[in-house]
Amino acid sequence: MDILHNSGLSRAQFGDDFEWGVSTAAFQIEGSHDADGKGLSIWDVFTARKGKIKGAHHARTACDFYNTYTTDIDLLRELKIPNFRFSFSWSRLLPNGTGVVNQAGIDYYNKLIDYMLQCGIEPWVTLYHWDLPHALELKGGWTNRDCITWFTEYAELCAHHFGDRVKNWMVINEPSVFTGAGYFLGIHAPGRRGLSNYGKALHYVTLATGAGGRVLRRLLPDANIGTTFSCTHIEPASNSVRDVAAAKRVDTLLNRTFIEPILGLGYPVADLPVLKNLSKYMQPGDIEGMAFDFDFIGLQCYTREVVKASFFTPYVGAKLIPAIKRKVPFTEMGWEVYPETMYHILKKFSAYKGIKKIIITENGAAFPDTVVNGAVNDVHRTKYIQDNLHQLVKAKNEGVKVDGYFVWSLTDNFEWAEGYHPRFGLIYVDFEIQKRIIKQSGHWFRDFLSENKDNKNEDSLRYTGHR
Ligand code: NOJ
Numbered sequence: 290m291d292i293l294h295n296s297g298l299s300r301a302q303f304g305d306d307f308e309w310g311v312s313t314a315a316f317q318i319e320g321s322h323d324a325d326g327k328g329l330s331i332w333d334v335f336t337a338r339k340g341k342i343k344g345a346h347h348a349r350t351a352c353d354f355y356n357t358y359t360t361d362i363d364l365l366r367e368l369k370i371p372n373f374r375f376s377f378s379w380s381r382l383l384p385n386g387t388g389v390v391n392q393a394g395i396d397y398y399n400k401l402i403d404y405m406l407q408c409g410i411e412p413w414v415t416l417y418h419w420d421l422p423h424a425l426e427l428k429g430g431w432t433n434r435d436c437i438t439w440f441t442e443y444a445e446l447c448a449h450h451f452g453d454r455v456k457n458w459m460v461i462n463e464p465s466v467f468t469g470a471g472y473f474l475g476i477h478a479p480g481r482r483g484l485s486n487y488g489k490a491l492h493y494v495t496l497a498t499g500a501g502g503r504v505l506r507r508l509l510p511d512a513n514i515g516t517t518f519s520c521t522h523i524e525p526a527s528n529s530v531r532d533v534a535a536a537k538r539v540d541t542l543l544n545r546t547f548i549e550p551i552l553g554l555g556y557p558v559a560d561l562p563v564l565k566n567l568s569k570y571m572q573p574g575d576i577e578g579m580a581f582d583f584d585f586i587g588l589q590c591y592t593r594e595v596v597k598a599s600f601f602t603p604y605v606g607a608k609l610i611p612a613i614k615r616k617v618p619f620t621e622m623g624w625e626v627y628p629e630t631m632y633h634i635l636k637k638f639s640a641y642k643g644i645k646k647i648i649i650t651e652n653g654a655a656f657p658d659t660v661v662n663g664a665v666n667d668v669h670r671t672k673y674i675q676d677n678l679h680q681l682v683k684a685k686n687e688g689v690k691v692d693g694y695f696v697w698s699l700t701d702n703f704e705w706a707e708g709y710h711p712r713f714g715l716i717y718v719d720f721e722i723q724k725r726i727i728k729q730s731g732h733w734f735r736d737f738l739s740e741n742k743d744n745k746n747e748d749s750l751r752y753t754g755h756r
C-alpha cells in the first residue's frame with residue numbers, strides 16, 4: 290500500500306475542533322544549559338555523572354533550540370502544525386528554584402511565545418518536564434514536602450508572565466516515569482533510589498499536581514488546564530491466576546497510581562498493597578489537596594507490556610517480558626509496536642467519570658533513520674503514526690471524548706538516559722552541524738493536516754507535486 294497517499298485517514302474524520310500538534314520538552318531541545326543566568330537543573334548534573342547516559346551524551350547543546358527557535362518554529366509552520374507543546378525550564382526562570390527571577394529567562398520565553406503566535410501557532414505549555422533546579426535537589430528536591438511550595442511559586446510566576454498569551458497548560462509531565470526512574474531505580478535524574486525516596490516523591494508530586502492546577506485556575510480562570518500521564522496497555526503473559534494478578538498490580542502501578550488521587554479516588558492501595566507505605570507521608574487534607582478538576586487529561590501512550598508473575602521483583606512481584614523475547618516488532622527503545630494500545634487506553638481512561646476530555650499529548654516512535662540523498666524515508670514511523678490514528682478514530686467513533694493528538698516529537702532530541710541514539714522526530718537533526726531535514730513522516734503529517742479545507746492551498750498542492 291502507498292502509505293503516503295493512501296493511509297485511509299482524513300483529517301475530517303477527527304472533527305473541526307480536534308487539536309493537532311507536536312510535543313517537546315525544554316531539557317531535551319534547548320541546550321544553552323548555563324546561558325544568560327540559567328541555573329543548573331538535576332539533569333545538567335546527572336548527565337555530567339560518569340556512566341549515567343549512553344554514549345556519555347549530554348544536553349549542553351541538544352538541538353540548540355534556545356538559539357534556533359525561530360527557524361524551528363518556521364519548520365512547524367511549514368508542516369502546517371497548529372499547536373506546539375513545549376516546557377518551561379524552571380531553572381532558566383528561577384536559577385535557584387525559588388526567590389530571584391532571571392529576567393533573561395522571562396525574555397526568552399516571551400520571545401518564543403510571541404514568535405509562535407505571530408506564526409499562527411498556539412502554545413501548549415508544560416510547567417514541569419523533569420528538570421528540577423539542582424539548587425532544590427540540594428534541599429531534598431521532590432523528597433522534601435517543601436517542594437510543593439517551591440513548585441507553586443514557580444507556577445505563579447509562569448502564570449503571571451505568560452498567562453496573557455498562553456491558553457493551554459499542563460502541570461506535570463508523566464509523574465510515574467520520572468519518580469520511578471529518578472527516585473526508585475536511580476536511572477534518571479536525580480539518581481535517587483529506594484522505596485522511601487520514591488514514596489515521598491510520588492506523594493509530593495501528586496500534591497504538587499493538584500496545587501499547580503489550583504494556582505493556574507486562580508490566576509487564569511479562562512485557561513485550558515491539564516496534566517499528563519504515561520499509560521501502557523497491560524496484558525498477562527498467560528491466563529494463570531498468578532500472571533493475571535501480576536498484570537493487575539503492574540497496571541495499577543503504571544496506569545492508576547498517579548491519576549486516581551488526582552480524580553479524587555485516593556491511591557489504589559487495595560490493588561497494590563505496597564502503596565500503604567504512603568500513609569507515612571500523608572497529612573490531614575492531603576486527599577483533598579491531591580484532587581483537582583482538570584479541563585483535560587493528557588495521555589501519552591507508546592506501547593503495550595506483557596507481564597509475568599515473579600517472586601524476585603520486590604513490591605510488585607511481576608516482570609515485563611521484553612518485545613524482543615516475544616518476537617514481536619519493536620522500536621529503538623525496545624518498545625513493542627502495538628497500535629491497538631491507543632484504542633485500549635482510550636477506552637480504559639474514558640471510563641473514569643472524572644475525566645472531562647482526553648488529549649493524546651504524546652505518541653510516536655524511535656526507528657533507525659538514515660539520510661539517503663538528503664532525504665529520510667522513515668516509513669516505519671509514518672506507518673506507526675497512521676496506525677495509531679486509526680485506533681484513535683475507532684475509539685472516538687465509539688464515543689470516547691478524545692480531542693487532540695500530539696506527535697512526540699518535532700525534532701530528534703535528547704532521549705534522557707538513552708542519549709541521542711533513539712530518534713523520535715518528524716524532523717531529522719544532524720547534531721554536529723544542527724542541520725534539519727524533514728522526514729517522510731513530517732511530509733506525510735503536513736499533507737494530512739493540509740487536507741483540511743482551510744489549509745488546502747496552492748502551497749500544499751505544489752508540495753505534493755514536488756515530491
Ligand atoms: C515521554 C516523555 O515525556 C518524553 O520526555 C520522552 O522523550 C518520550 N516519552 C519518549 O520516550
